[in-house]
Amino acid sequence: MAMNTVSTINAMPAEWRDFFALTKPRVMSLVVFTGLCGLLAAPGNIHPVIGFTAVLCIALGAGGAGALNQWWEADIDAGMKRTARRPLPQGRLRRTDARDFGIALCAASVIIMGLAVHWLAAAILAGSILYYAIIYTIWLKPRTPQNIVIGGGAGAFPPLIGWVAVTGEITLMPVLLFAIIFVWTPPHFWALALFVQSDYAKVGIPMMPVVAGEAATRRQMLAYAIALLLVSLAPWWVGGTGAIYGVAALVLSGLFLLLTLPVALRRRDGDQAMRPEKRLFAYSVFYLFALFTALVADRLLLGQG
């Protein structure tokens, strides 16, 4: 049965679900959410249809970049438990189809963003796609343990793009939103890398815990958690938001720091459960949703900025 599927699988046209899976729907939900929040928190008004189009383009661009990432990393994905069930390692899709699908999505997202919304937003979107697909995926991810720090830059673009879609200019506030996600990404991802690191070592991706060791990774996570506390409060300090955001940022980032402490200070001593790491990872996802929700609530209720 298994032999049979392998030999016939390449002759089969892929199902639409396989193409959908190429866009990394779960990552996209965070991208759509932060992009939407950037758009809603920006001063000024945007026609709902144009705003919807902007968020749609951010999602399409992220989906296209995700497809290009999976096209390039199909061999790596095949060697890791977490990613081995993706369509390309499973052979449910031709590699060139994944590449073309990714390019088509990216091109469509940038063109529609430019024509319907704003060319500066389109330019930043194009830049973020190239940054993720080329600088991160192809160039730096397999070469440096700072790959996650660099990759965090790609994930940090959506709120900036959403903001610029409304205002048409890059100011301090959207850059601070960019900085928040940029600083948030390393502790978020390294928490995950700590409990799946054996997989990364197997496929030769130089993740920080593998290269620099666990202890160094944990120390760096603490440094980023402290930086995150400061950076997340910056929008309040510069007067870009009101107290709703300020208090939320203080509480959320303080809790982030508190949850990072046990991860940073402990060594693995036969405890394979990695509970503090898993708890921090789960909280880090909630953190980003909650912080950006507070940002929008602040803008809508207090009307700052």
Add this chain to the structure above:
Amino acid sequence: MALTPQEEERLKRARKGRNIALGLVLLAMVVLFYAITIAKVSG
């Protein structure tokens, strides 16, 4: 290499599903571009 009847069936099903998905995407784009045009013209 001839396909077995089961493979033939699967192939048809996958192709049909993709065609429906593509059709829906095209329809959505028509609606979206119409809505953008109205928004631009009225704005």
